[in-house]
Amino acid sequence: MANPPLIDIQGLSIGFLGRSGAMLPVLHAIDLRVCRGESIGIVGESGSGKSTLALAAMGYLKHGLKKISGEVIYNGADMFARSTGELARIRGGQLGLIPQNSGQALTPTLRIGRQLHEALRLHCALPDGGHEARAIDLLTQVRLPDPAVILRRYPHELSGGQQQRVAIAMALAGEPDALLLDEPTTGLDVTTQAHILELLRDLARTRNMAMVYVSHDLGVIARVCDRVQVLYAGETVLEGPVQAVLKTPAHPYARGLLASIPRLGDRSLPRALEGRPPAPGSDRTGCAFAPRCALATDQCRTIRPPMVTGEAGQETRCFYPEQTTRIDMTGSGAPLSCCMADNPAALSLNRVAIRYDRPGALARFLPARPRPPATVDDITLTITQGETLGLVGESGSGKSTILKTIAGLLPPAEGTITLGDGTALTPRVEQRRPEQLRRIQMVFQNPDESLNPRQTVADILGQPLRLYFGLKGAERHQRAAALLETVRLGAHYLDRRPGQLSGGEKQRVAIARAFAATPDIVLCDEITSALDVSVQAAVLELLNDLKARHQTTFIFVSHDLTVVRALSDRVAVLYQGRLCEIGASAAVYAAPSHPYTEVLLNAVLEPDPDHAPRLLAEDATDLSPPARGCPFQRRCPVKCGSICDTDIPPWQKAADGHAIRCHIPLKDLAKTGPA
Incomplete structure (x- = not known):
């Protein structure tokens, strides 16, 4: 250097x-x-x-x-x-640090402005009164809209993306x-x-x-x-x-990691690395990767390879770097389980609307004022048995809100949700019978919020086994160990507590707990976002296998459009709590597509240094949809006129059931859609 x-x-x-x-x-x-x-x-x-x-x-x-x-x-x-x-x-x-979870960097009881001012007082020599101007400048650098308004808000009043930008601003202070x-x-x-x-x-x-x-x-x-x-x-x-x-x-x-990544242009399950890394303190004789390596020889198992200089400036700890090209990087070859269109319904949502604003007790005595648009509105969907439906959209589009409503954690303001047998789901989870609770399980994005830090993994997995199946003693312990194996964790994890696990390991425990109830429907809220690519590939294989063997129905929320592409039968695209496109996975990922879907697809990153995303729209997200017209009107790169401001777009359906809600005719969308 x-x-x-x-x-x-x-x-x-x-x-x-x-x-x-x-x-x-x-x-x-x-x-x-x-x-x-x-x-x-x-x-x-x-x-x-x-x-x-x-x-x-x-x-x-x-x-x-x-x-x-x-x-x-x-x-x-x-x-x-x-x-x-x-x-x-x-x-x-x-030396600045931006943590994985912005919640770890922000104090929930302090306004954003006070937290930024504290960072500036500690690390910057500014004149009196200069902190406010500098804080606004930092929020402007990270492209947050209305910085003066953001400074007065608490962390919970910001979206996840906005919180992360505040964390970046604090690190740059x-x-x-x-x-x-x-x-x-x-x-x-x-x-x-x-x-x-x-x-x-x-x-x-x-x-x-x-x-x-x-x-x-x-x-x-x-x-x-x-x-x-x-x-x-x-x-x-x-x-x-x-x-x-x-x-x-x-x-x-490294080649195995690259093979574990799903690709936007390929609807096949990626190839997961076999086995798992050695536990800390285990025997270090030979190459640590040898038990999982397709190229391993006796030399690899007995002698630790040194770091050597290879081609193109790479330093590698391998005896056979020139042979790595022999390792297959194509998909896993596992047949992707597809649902049958004529399968019976597993879950139906009919005109569901969800609101976070709740009028207080004094609202009836105050002058009437128009309520803001519903957070989620007019959601009508039917998910069949054994189907995986992907819900995609930016932060704040209502994906997780819909899952929470199905799970009974957030009651709908309007509409109904029914199971496949016609049973209406009680709006609140505490009112549901044990059998309904067993049939619908949810895996949350952040495992820290769903795993009891005082319980061991055996206790966490044993609770649903005892509650729904009455398992006790050795039988429950044996079943818990088997569940860990399905998510690529060994039985030795049973005695550990969440604080002793990495982020990816905690998420795998949360997934195993959901599967312990042998549910009919699993609600997956960003369950692979904390997983490394190899474990993610293994989890995708697991979900696909469960769907094939048990006709398990999945509603899969993810920001990773390549993961959704690999796993989902159908995809529903949400913007500001409104459906704008729905159809078979292959149809949604090809032209024609909604302009918003095109914005999402063009922003996807590939593990290729020569690939650059195309940023087709500004990244500022409105706090609520406009009162009239198309929800995407303010950011649409191909807005077609005043009709987008005044009229709700119609649904346009293709012959294969693919539906797009847009004023632009389908034949013209085909010219602007992604390749």
């Missing part, structure tokens, strides 16, 4: 004390160097040590972890040798020299993610800022990073330029 590294991690090993009293390493002799103006991506499966490495760069270790050896040099000095006062000045100032990003776009919709990544790329260039980007999304890494470092079981197995690593990876593990 021409410039001296700003972050220079040398031989870093970190571990925790095992039950035997021995130190069990989770990071093994890691080297990482990042210069000013350079962006490096850290990738690998859950539990590979990505987040631990990023936090160690700040001189921070999670509870129970200890540094075994090595140094973390930042700006010429070891972070672990600095005083508490020095670290406080550096963290949030010279101290004008850092280096920025550590731990999955900052996980859970964001494709358009918001694309705009945020463009913002980060621009900031890195204009400020000559170093970035360390932790992500399991290789499309994100391809878009923002110059180099990639691949971790497996806590050690570096591949490092090199992003072009080389993502196009011609010189390690079988």
